[in-house]
Amino acid sequence: MRTDQHGGTLRIEREQALDQPIDDPLDEADAQLAVRREIVSSWRRCQLVGMAPSSEDVPYRPEFERPNRLLRAAGPVIDRLSEQMASGPVSILLADSEAQIIDRRAGARELAKALDRASVSPGFLYAEEFAGTNGIGSALEERKPFMVSGSEHFRENLQEFTCIGSPVLHPITGAVEGVVNRRPERAGIARATSPAKRGATHDGAPRELARGQRRASEAAAPLSVRSRPPRRRPTAR
Numbered sequence: 001m002r003t004d005q006h007g008g009t010l011r012i013e014r015e016q017a018l019d020q021p022i023d024d025p026l027d028e029a030d031a032q033l034a035v036r037r038e039i040v041s042s043w044r045r046c047q048l049v050g051m052a053p054s055s056e057d058v059p060y061r062p063e064f065e066r067p068n069r070l071l072r073a074a075g076p077v078i079d080r081l082s083e084q085m086a087s088g089p090v091s092i093l094l095a096d097s098e099a100q101i102i103d104r105r106a107g108a109r110e111l112a113k114a115l116d117r118a119s120v121s122p123g124f125l126y127a128e129e130f131a132g133t134n135g136i137g138s139a140l141e142e143r144k145p146f147m148v149s150g151s152e153h154f155r156e157n158l159q160e161f162t163c164i165g166s167p168v169l170h171p172i173t174g175a176v177e178g179v180v181n182r183r184p185e186r187a188g189i190a191r192a193t194s195p196a197k198r199g200a201t202h203d204g205a206p207r208e209l210a211r212g213q214r215r216a217s218e219a220a221a222p223l224s225v226r227s228r229p230p231r232r233r234p235t236a237r
Helices: 003-018 037-048 069-085 109-117 137-142 195-202 204-220
Strands: 091-096 101-106 146-149 161-169 176-186
Touching: 003 037, 037 137, 069 091, 069 101, 069 176, 091 109, 101 109, 137 146, 137 161, 137 176
Parallel strands: none
Antiparallel strands: 091 101, 091 176, 146 161, 161 176
């Protein structure tokens, strides 16, 4: 199926899904749709906050902590991944727990320009409530790896992209610290690969970030905690 035909089908199915009352649970009618249930759930959350598919505004915070702990831990991993993608049509995004992009690496210059046009740059907030269904905000909502391809994006200005976002969990508390989001290529190409395989190739980055965070956390721990004297054993009498 050509990309434009696939996109047209998804737009029709989105209209069908959103015609249902907002407070209705996903039912058998939704199950008949070709689009994945998690995408329909995200579309409904976007509908609930009154988002329009044609909207393009994204909140921007010019001031954010940089470098922060997540960025320091992610640096070596992002550097390695960016070297692998060279000048190809691939990008890597790192966002914090509020879905604010704090780092971006884009391979091809054309892709970087496309990301700039869509405001996919450091400082912009890509929470679902602000940017619709997307690999960053939806991964945070679901607390699991989340893929969005082409017209699965709620907003039309993002539908030329495919992205896969994976939450980065704190290695000790399990709290979501951020999201690493890879945009492997323009929409249409990624559908040739199964979602399971795409997720498998993407899982390594969050794990590496978590290990980096553990090292950063240990390095930042108070000296009094790290160097506590060993507990004295009671002596036998």
